[in-house]
Amino acid sequence: MAKKMDGPTPWPVVGSLLGMINFKEKTLIEWAETYGTVFQLKMGSYNAVALQGYDAIHEAFVAKAKAFSGRIDSEILQKFRNGKGLFFAPYGEFWSNWRSFAKDSFSAVHKTINEGIIAEAFELMKYFTANADVPVDALPHFENATMNVVLQTCFSLRLDENSPKQREIYNLTYDGAISSPKFSLLLFLPWMKWMPGFCGFLRETEDERKKCVKVILDLADQRLNEQKSSQDLVTCFYQSYQSPSEFDRESFALLVQDYLFAGTATTANQLLWILLLLLKNAKCLKKLQEELDQTFTDVGSLIRDSAEGKDQGLNYAKAVMEEGTRLRPIAPTSNMHTTTEDTSVAGFEIKKGTVIIPNLWSVHHDKIKWAPDPETFRPERHLDDYGNFQKSDHVMPFSVGWRSCVGQRIAESENLVYLVALVKSFDISLAEESNDIDITGDSTTLLQPNPFKVVFKERFPNQV
Numbered sequence: 001m002a003k004k005m006d007g008p009t010p011w012p013v014v015g016s017l018l019g020m021i022n023f024k025e026k027t028l029i030e031w032a033e034t035y036g037t038v039f040q041l042k043m044g045s046y047n048a049v050a051l052q053g054y055d056a057i058h059e060a061f062v063a064k065a066k067a068f069s070g071r072i073d074s075e076i077l078q079k080f081r082n083g084k085g086l087f088f089a090p091y092g093e094f095w096s097n098w099r100s101f102a103k104d105s106f107s108a109v110h111k112t113i114n115e116g117i118i119a120e121a122f123e124l125m126k127y128f129t130a131n132a133d134v135p136v137d138a139l140p141h142f143e144n145a146t147m148n149v150v151l152q153t154c155f156s157l158r159l160d161e162n163s164p165k166q167r168e169i170y171n172l173t174y175d176g177a178i179s180s181p182k183f184s185l186l187l188f189l190p191w192m193k194w195m196p197g198f199c200g201f202l203r204e205t206e207d208e209r210k211k212c213v214k215v216i217l218d219l220a221d222q223r224l225n226e227q228k229s230s231q232d233l234v235t236c237f238y239q240s241y242q243s244p245s246e247f248d249r250e251s252f253a254l255l256v257q258d259y260l261f262a263g264t265a266t267t268a269n270q271l272l273w274i275l276l277l278l279l280k281n282a283k284c285l286k287k288l289q290e291e292l293d294q295t296f297t298d299v300g301s302l303i304r305d306s307a308e309g310k311d312q313g314l315n316y317a318k319a320v321m322e323e324g325t326r327l328r329p330i331a332p333t334s335n336m337h338t339t340t341e342d343t344s345v346a347g348f349e350i351k352k353g354t355v356i357i358p359n360l361w362s363v364h365h366d367k368i369k370w371a372p373d374p375e376t377f378r379p380e381r382h383l384d385d386y387g388n389f390q391k392s393d394h395v396m397p398f399s400v401g402w403r404s405c406v407g408q409r410i411a412e413s414e415n416l417v418y419l420v421a422l423v424k425s426f427d428i429s430l431a432e433e434s435n436d437i438d439i440t441g442d443s444t445t446l447l448q449p450n451p452f453k454v455v456f457k458e459r460f461p462n463q464v
């Protein structure tokens with residue numbers, strides 16, 4: 001007989017939404033202490049189930065992937081992506097075809113991606129060299145680098161930071177509908193579209209989508225008219241779809257829009273967390289710099305080799321990355337899924353159409369797995385007795401299963417390359433004004449560090 005699922009008593013209308021505004025990952029852990037690792041809650045109008053811990057998440061997303069690979073079906077998402085892109089696309093043939101395109105095209109253009117990452121590593125070094133010894137906020141420069149890698153991957157294009165086009169793309173990706181509280185309200189309380197101001201918001205979201213599609217298709221057309229020999233997503237698209245329909249072209253544009261949305265601020269903030277955790281743990285930073293000095297004499301070969309995966313010897317660097325993403329994953333509750341059929345997890349029955357919230361944070365902070373110090377930044381826990389890096393299946397910042405992050409390899413490669421390039425080239429410290437920064441951060445959208453400044457001091461002047 002199926003077990004009865006417990007959960008927090010829902011408030012009228014909003015259910016448990018109020019507890020999920022900031023640090024939802026921690027609220028979910030508190031609730032799990034009372035209701036168990038699989039519990040039910042109400043997300044506005046939707047029935048939801050939260051999954052805590054490795055076993056529940058693995059059973060759902062890996063062992064029962066088909067049943068757990070849906071996405072919320074909501075009018076606001078329809079206006080935002082028109083059922084296209086990947087991130088919010090419903091489970092089905094369309095999603096599956098474009099997911100295959102995404103994976104195949106990333107493999108086909110890996111050389112272009114690597115070149116983009118290498119170029120951005122040098123640009124970052126150039127910027128921090130020109131601004132050495134003064135406090136800087138690294139985030140916008142990391143975001144510029146990660147956005148350029150997406151543009152390079154898609155269009156063989158690099159834009160200067162703060163150029164009008166760069167700003168336009170950034171604003172269309174982050175400052176539009178998705179940044180409005182109305183977006184989240186309409187997502188979970190769809191009936192609010194009847195309230196004043198909300199119906200217009202649906203229309204604005206749709207107009208914004210059309211504008212984005214136009215900007216991206218203009219870039220694609222511009223790329224087609226250029227005589228470049230590089231392979232990128234535009235060339236892959238026109239190889240697969242020789243005379244694409246408007247439907248295909250919009251699908252392609254919204255895939256690119258998803259890459260910009262899911263691949264820019266995410267990757268940049270993850271790098272920022274890793275840097276902050278190192279700055280707060282001076283011994284680890286020193287140990288990393290020693291490894292880099294022993295393994296590579298010049299920064300150029302370090303950048304090129306690590307971008308091309310010739311990263312043997314970078315065991316401590318990889319352990320630092322793993323520990324940083326374990327302790328502060330930027331998407332601690334991932335993206336919500338829905339069930340595509342009646343199913344079960346851990347013996348609890350779950351109806352088709354239920355929203356699933358995987359708490360990746362609970363795996364990363366598991367008191368038993370990471371005993372005795374789950375809250376401590378200790379990269380050594382990812383090294384074996386011989387000092388070799390050991391990847392852990394209990395570190396899952398990109399989630400697991402069929403809907404796991406399609407950009408994982410790009411993000412991991414970027415952040416390893418940028419991190420080693422910066423730590424090798426500079427002595428990095430927190431600016432005096434940021435010495436008191438704590439590592440709690442803010443979790444209303446992504447889990448981000450609070451703003452802080454750093455000082456880059458050149459170690460080998462005149463090398464960049």
Ligand code: HEM
Nearest residue numbers: 086087262263266267270334335398399403404405407411
């Ligand atoms: C550190 C950086 C990143 C992190 C931590 C991250 C994390 C995630 C997570 C947790 C998901 C949701 C998985 C799920 O629903 O189960 C996701 C999905 C996705 N990510 Fe990433 N991501 C990162 C970078 C990137 C990059 C660089 C790209 C592309 C260039 C990208 C593209 C996507 C796409 C398209 C999806 C939707 C996949 C689908 O629904 O089939 N991400 N990512």
